[in-house]
Amino acid sequence: xxxxxxxxxxxxxAEGNPLTVKCTYSVSGNPYLFWYVQYxxxxxxxxxxxxxxxxxxxxxxxxxxEFNKSQTSFHLKKPSALVSDSALYFCAGDTGFQKLVFGTGxxxxxxx
Amino acid sequence: EPEVTQTPSHQVTQMGxxxxxxxVPISNHLYFYWYRQILGQKVEFLVSFxxxxxxxxxxxxxxxxxxxxxxxxxxxxxxxSTKLEDSAMYFCAxxxxxxxxxxxxxxxxxVT
Numbered sequence: 757x758x759x760x761x762x763x764x765x766x767x768x769x770a771e772g773n774p775l776t777v778k779c780t781y782s783v784s785g786n787p788y789l790f791w792y793v794q795y796x797x798x799x800x801x802x803x804x805x806x807x808x809x810x811x812x813x814x815x816x817x818x819x820x821x822e823f824n825k826s827q828t829s830f831h832l833k834k835p836s837a838l839v840s841d842s843a844l845y846f847c848a849g850d851t852g853f854q855k856l857v858f859g860t861g862x863x864x865x866x867x868x
Numbered sequence: 869e870p871e872v873t874q875t876p877s878h879q880v881t882q883m884g885x886x887x888x889x890x891x892v893p894i895s896n897h898l899y900f901y902w903y904r905q906i907l908g909q910k911v912e913f914l915v916s917f918x919x920x921x922x923x924x925x926x927x928x929x930x931x932x933x934x935x936x937x938x939x940x941x942x943x944x945x946x947x948x949s950t951k952l953e954d955s956a957m958y959f960c961a962x963x964x965x966x967x968x969x970x971x972x973x974x975x976x977x978x979v980t
Binding site for chain 1: 872874899901903909910911912913916918923924926959961967968969970971972973974
């Protein structure tokens with residue numbers, strides 16, 4: 757069965773510090789992996805994707821993610837967090853059958 | 869930047885009533901989706917739609933649910949006889965043909 761796991765309900769980081777939001781996946785075939793962000797009362801905004809190729813992918817707002825096949829992980833990272841990055845982050849996977857399978861979400865709280 | 873829009877933002881209905889949730893996908897997109905998120909739970913796939921027909925549906929998408937693309941711009945989700953457990957945030961998404969799906973802001977459905 758396809759699944760995506762986000763082991764942390766919440767991540768706290770001080771502004772200016774690097775942040776990591778963790779995601780592991782279990783999908784058959786070549787995984788297509790995504791990160792989405794949800795701000796209050798807003799929809800899910802696409803941040804970045806891994807399809808193939810370079811294991812480090814860059815996305816919107818300075819975020820990047822590292823695909824690690826041996827660890828089946830796709831962690832979201834940012835070198836320097838901003839207070840405005842505080843939001844709910846979802847990792848999602850798609851094996852090419854078009855539906856996305858989402859993790860449970862991780863709330864990122866960046867303190868000033 | 870084009871966006872997926874959804875109406876209404878909040879719908880309150882009584883158990884047993886029919887509801888129609890409306891979405892306007894991004895205009896040149898070809899693939900359409902509905903997802904739902906019960907409060908505090910993960911985002912779940914309901915149905916995908918391409919070329920005027922359902923391409924995949926989840927076990928949640930039973931006979932009470934239907935989707936339609938009545939014209940060239942709207943994409944609707946109908947729930948024929950709502951149950952209390954249908955209370956959730958419903959997200960519409962679309963994609964052009966690549967990998968990432970773009971989500972609308974959601975409709976919060978409350979069934980009383």
